[in-house]
Amino acid sequence: xxxxxxNFAVTILFSFCFLLTxxxxxxxxxxxxxxxxxxxxxxxxxxxxxxxxxxxASNSSTLACDxxxxxxxxxxxxxYLRGTIAAVHSILRxxxxxxxxxxxxxxxxxxxxxxCHLQNIVSSTFPSLKFRIYVFREILVKNLISSxxxxxxxxxxxxxxxxxxDMFEPCVSRVIYLDSDVIIVDDIQKLWNxxxxxSKTISAPEYCHxxxxxxxxxxxxxxxKLSKVFWGxxxxxxxxxxxVMDLESWRQKKYRRKIEEWMMIQRTRRIYELGSxxxxxxxxxxxxxxxxxxxxxxxxxxxxxxxxxxSLHPGPVSLLHWSGKGKPxxxxxxxxxxxxxxxxxxxxxxxxxxxxxxxx
Numbered sequence: 001x002x003x004x005x006x007n008f009a010v011t012i013l014f015s016f017c018f019l020l021t022x023x024x025x026x027x028x029x030x031x032x033x034x035x036x037x038x039x040x041x042x043x044x045x046x047x048x049x050x051x052x053x054x055x056x057a058s059n060s061s062t063l064a065c066d067x068x069x070x071x072x073x074x075x076x077x078x079x080y081l082r083g084t085i086a087a088v089h090s091i092l093r094x095x096x097x098x099x100x101x102x103x104x105x106x107x108x109x110x111x112x113x114x115x116c117h118l119q120n121i122v123s124s125t126f127p128s129l130k131f132r133i134y135v136f137r138e139i140l141v142k143n144l145i146s147s148x149x150x151x152x153x154x155x156x157x158x159x160x161x162x163x164x165x166d167m168f169e170p171c172v173s174r175v176i177y178l179d180s181d182v183i184i185v186d187d188i189q190k191l192w193n194x195x196x197x198x199s200k201t202i203s204a205p206e207y208c209h210x211x212x213x214x215x216x217x218x219x220x221x222x223x224x225k226l227s228k229v230f231w232g233x234x235x236x237x238x239x240x241x242x243x244v245m246d247l248e249s250w251r252q253k254k255y256r257r258k259i260e261e262w263m264m265i266q267r268t269r270r271i272y273e274l275g276s277x278x279x280x281x282x283x284x285x286x287x288x289x290x291x292x293x294x295x296x297x298x299x300x301x302x303x304x305x306x307x308x309x310x311s312l313h314p315g316p317v318s319l320l321h322w323s324g325k326g327k328p329x330x331x332x333x334x335x336x337x338x339x340x341x342x343x344x345x346x347x348x349x350x351x352x353x354x355x356x357x358x359x360x
Contacts, residue, residue, distance in 0.1 A: 048099060086183065134164075176244050
């Protein structure tokens, strides 16, 4: 069982927390008052394992590589931090073995909160959480990103999922990658177990009814040297915000390089408009293990230009995903929530200053 001590896996951050500086001018950084509000997250309940959960290594030096861990990768971004905290809370609340989950958080080296501050926020909100924060160097993608149809999609941290196989320890062979705008209302171990026998590098829900051609430009489809990437395949759309990734396969097949090659083509040819998604479709379209749609009820944030309200797709629901422009915390704060935004509220741990005053 855990004690409420600082997490061993994040101590590495303290050696360079004050050495990291921004090398990217793509952001407008918030003022100190806006940053300060992120100190106001309530502490989550102390979720504990059920009796039948697997026993992990007791030695902290070997725990990070324990094969019994369920591994979740997420980004920590200033604008989406409230969403990430809610997503983590939903995972812990609905799983039978919360102590067997390890969170691999990724933060940009230009993060305005500072990495020590992020570590303090996470550890104070979830004192028993197993986690580590990894630093994503934006210089890796600074010269590869092309402008897309929505400014938020150009955030370099959106591209971090391409690099996690290099950032994470070599012993990390598989991980569930989740966007910050999701809520899980089922046991995440089911998702981990469903895809554990997959033969492909990525497992994710596929949507073969979607018009796949619209994700790429006419120039792409008219050039056989480019479009031949899909010859002999039956590519379907999949959302990169919910993926189970085989990192061993990723490393062996050098998928980072393949994605970067498409991004370099995009810089000169403009073959797509949607940021970090199309390179994944180009590399993995027609080559993924499809899993049940219940694990990504996506599109709840509307489309990429208008955050209009959406309803759930038919069928069971294990994960709700507010992909698109509209985010539940933003719409709730503005007093214009969609009906499904209220499903997100029970997992929100953010507290206003008035709430803190009332709590003493």
